[in-house]
Amino acid sequence: MLGRQPAIGIAELEMVFGGNNVKVISSQFAVVDCDFFDVQKFGGVPKAGKIIAELPSNNWFQISQKIVKHYTDQWSTFDGKITLGISAYGPNVNAREVQKTGIILKQKLKKTGVSLRLIPNTEPALSSATSHHNKLGLSQNKVEIIVAVASNGKTIIAESTGSQNITAYANRDQERPKRDAFVGMLPPKLAQIMLNLAVGGYSKISSKTPCSSEQPLVVLDPFCGTGVILQEALLMGYSAYGSDLSEKMIRYSRDNLNWLADKYHAQFDWYLHEDDALNAKWRQPIDVIVSETYLGQPFSAPPSPAKLVEVRDNCNHIITEFLKNLGSQITPGTPLCIAVPAWRDKTGQFTHLPLIATIARLGYKPHEFTNISQNDLLYYRADQIVARELLVLTRM
């Protein structure tokens, strides 16, 4: 299942599994051809499931019959109590009808002596929070059935293998000792997405495996701020290297990473120093660059046209000079994912950084996605003026 901004989830899946192994079946779902899928590793995927059946139509009566038949067969000799949730996305059905399917199944199983607790549906689909709190998909007796209607009218029935751990994300965001509202902290989920967008590119071009324990991949964030990307990189098993112009931010990152090591009782490998990304000389090796660069000042209302040009040109200058400096220190093929600012006006139109259109002149090649366009990778909330535009690049 894809998140609030589906293109970003699709991009993440494509980078990790390859464009040809990801089939987008609707605006909400993609099918991935893989042996194993850990939903906790994907910031852009709120729920995941293993396909158990495909039906030629989206008729709820047929879907419901299929679910009841499949699970009465499967659970008729089950030892213990089952917790079940049903989530329907797309079929023309209301919460009561979805619930009814669960009740029919419960009654059938009762006859064979199997007890089932049904999670009430207030909507046709359970929220990821409900799925997570009930631990659905995490053990054999806690099951969520996901019904997804594809754009072509066919239906996929899948059994959840888990939902995003929203509690862990919130803790990693809010419990950190050092936060800075002005710098604007990146949500850990987005940091995870950006890491996947970059490291996915790395594993395709290199024989070095991203998580090999002897020699972990070095992820550089030259605008590290309070260290959210470094934190998520460490949790994914990489070595984290951060620099920032501000001495205060380096202290903040250090405090936050020490807190992380305590919290996870882990020995993490990180390196930090104060430096201007426009002329820093970074320590080698650098395997991957993941960074939320300078986004300019925050705005609570759209700026005047003159102000917008001023801020855009300033950011464009800083990020251009950063990319030039970086380019001279990384080897061809090095993958990057950087977040740069784009400004949203009242009509929903974006002003982009001019450097994006001529990025090849700076020596970087944008990744070509199979199912989406690089221009779709804009991350923002409804009330935000400054969006983060994700650039997935390779040093040429």
Ligand SMILES: C[S@@+](CC[C@H](N)C(=O)[O-])C[C@H]1O[C@@H](n2cnc3c(N)ncnc32)[C@H](O)[C@@H]1O
């Ligand atoms: C948008 S914030 C990054 C926030 C970060 N992702 C976090 O998790 O807190 C941008 C950061 O870039 C830093 N910065 C601005 N200009 C810089 C420059 N020329 N070189 C290095 N860092 C710079 C700022 O100090 C700030 O911490």
